[in-house]
Amino acid sequence: MLDAAHLRAELRSSVAGWLGRASGALPVAILVTIVGVLASAALALSSLADERFDPALGRFGLWPLAAGTAATTLVAIGLAAPVALVAAVWVSELAPVAWRRPLASLFEGLGAIPAVVYGVWGRFSVVPFVRDHVEPALTSTPRGHGFGIASAACVLAAMSLPLIASHAAAVLRGVPEPLRMTAFSLGATRWRVVSDVVLPAARSRLFGAVALGVGRAVGESIAVAMVIGGRTATPTGFFDATSTLAAVLVDGYVDATHPEHVGALAVVALVLAAIGGGASAVARRFLSNAPRPA
């Protein structure tokens, strides 16, 4: 029937549908825009395989930056992930019940601390500590400044610990209680319940939590830039000043005047977007796997 109310309802629903499709298209449009802006400024890929990133000499190889990123991320996550997972398991499963909620809240609270604050801490405390105590103890010819992969990995690890721990604790909380109850009713001890029932059920989601931590660590620019020493050369040791893909953008983007330099930095940004975006997409896939009954 063609009365006004009906027409209005039809119009409203088609506008709503149109708006709905527009909102669905928006994320894709944004992603395409980001990639497009970067790609339009990017440099030809051939010169990026150079082993030096030296703007003054016209060399824009990404290898030193990739090496710095890989080293800091691997060390940081390698240290932080196991500890964070163990802490999360203890807090969610083995701690006295009254402590569980406050401790999990504490993890989330600490994870909210911005990266720049960790950078400030790194600059004022970690760098002098590495310079005065760690480096002399571990090497015979200390560089004497305290910047480098050691400090950066320390700061990144400190940031990643509460993040991974809070995600992991949430994952473990999501394991259905009936699973545990059944295991208990079969006579399993608390530890057996954790190791043989809860952890296997949550395994892929815990992996997703770690993957999120990795993605975040790769993309961390500010805190790392403050302690890594800002030198775009391949590090030869843990105490060498170096740089990462993300940190070089912090330092260089606005001041780069040579178009080649800007192009190289645009490629760096693209690479970071790909790694970070890829890690996040993969992590979400793992995180959304519901725990399967054992």
Added chain:
Amino acid sequence: MSSETKLGRRRVSLGWLPHVVGVGALFVVLAPALSLVATLLQRVRLDSAVLRALGEAVVGSLILVSLGLSLAVPLGIAAGVHVATHPRTRLAKLASVAIDILSGVPSIVVGVVAYALVVLPTGRFSVPAGAVALALVAFPEVARSTTDLVASVPTPVVDTALSLGVSSWRVTTFLLLRARGAALVASLAAVACRSLGEVAPLLFTTASGAAFDGSLGAPMSSLAVEAFLSVHTPDGGARAATLSLFLVAATMTIALLVRRRAPRSA
């Protein structure tokens, strides 16, 4: 409580071992934060210059975060609702993947893109440029939270509402606001908290400036950017430490408050 495990063919009692290891790990997780707070407290100084910088930065952050969220929240909720209510269409699946990817793009990349998109064409650092950058960072988080919240409403409730003849987007909005309102506010507060601490999106867009004089077309300071830039001032780090301490207090407070209202996170 007994902790036992099998070692070979014998039952071995683990005793307190899991607890020792667990508490040790817990301590390692908490220790850096303690060191961090101690470092900051050591250098905090509340003299007039620092307080003025703090005041300007707080005003700047409030303006930038509220502008950025006012862009990101409506668009993010709309996108999230669409993805959640059309699970089988190709567009929604594509959008869902795009949202996942976007939420992993580092914020420094967003800053670089915002510089190219807004600062270069307009020829200046400005507040809207920073707001756009923050919105780009916040949008995927809002969208993802919205999708999760909508998906968490039990199907029978949705079906009942639909069976009453209301159109599907109306149902979704109603359910979102009524059934998951508190959780939605909590997740938005979490996004605001994250935006407060962002440096990279603002470094190339709004940069740093003097007191806000009503003009949006000028650079403006913000808490996180000022903390980053003032690390090297010759005042012994007082400004950086004070701003950082304020940031820690603000973000942890928001996170803890949010947590109480939305216990089921992730």
Added chain:
Amino acid sequence: MRPSRTSAPEVSRRAALFALGALATGCARPGEILLRGAGATLPTHLYESWVAAYGSLRPRLRIDYLSIGSGGGLRQLADHTVDFGASDVEPDDVERAAIADEVLVLPVATSALAVAVCLPEGAGAPTLVLDFASLARIFTGEISRWDDPAIARLNPRRQLPKRDLVPIARSDGGGSTAIFTRRLAARSPELARSVGVGRSVTFPTAVGARGSDGVAATVAATPGSIGYVEVTHAVRAGLEIVALAEGDGEATLPTVEAVGRAITSGEGYPLASHTYLVALTRPRDAITGAALAHFVRWVLGPGQALLAPGEPTAIASGFLPLPAASAARGRAAVAAMTFDGRPLLVID
């Protein structure tokens, strides 16, 4: 041609960007002329003082200076989004090519780079002396210890500590790096070859710090370090400054007198430099072009009085005035700015 179909999000995004752009641009009020400049952070205070003083002479003129780094300023000039750029060092060939149009590069004030060190054991010792050859070898990593014979030879009366040298450089692209590498490369082909010359340079062993104040703070906090910063920053951070010996001259510290002498006669402190204003010789717009020409001529004339010793601007900004001859040359060069073939200084 079939009109392209733009989807709703695309249209709304463009509309939003346009609105933001209009907001962000800060339209000048009617009857007001708006000049925009951008560039190095160091002369920010200087430009602000000039703008304030000149503004009282020309109430209808508004000049905005954005301190986004000298590289950023040159890029904005190349994109024609600002009317003048401010740089700590003359633009090199690639930068000039990027701007495409012919540019005027005018020194507007005098400054100097200091070489600063952190030697806690050296309290009360005679001033440290270095020359460009040894500095080059320090920054290529060849000299890595303070008690190296090359340094000891220049400092016979000073007890040098047995510790490693930590060179500190700028990690962001800065004019100070360009000036420093240019001067060193002239003395050291090795440095020119292995490190290069320019704003963004990768030294083999140096630690990078962000900004000149970052270099100053890092030098202050790292025992055994040596870095290059503008004199103002070195003084503010309380660093020990090195006396530079160049050629047969005796070692000089960057005092006002030595810097002034270097600029006028070429002898004196060897790391004296200028800060430059970069503008198009043929601006795009007659009104703003004329306003800019008159402003620059004022800066090179009465504006220099703000930098006289003892003036608050001179003290706060850390710059020195240009020698009279340079200023006169600059004023003559401004007369070459034209629009449509007609000199801008005549149009008022």
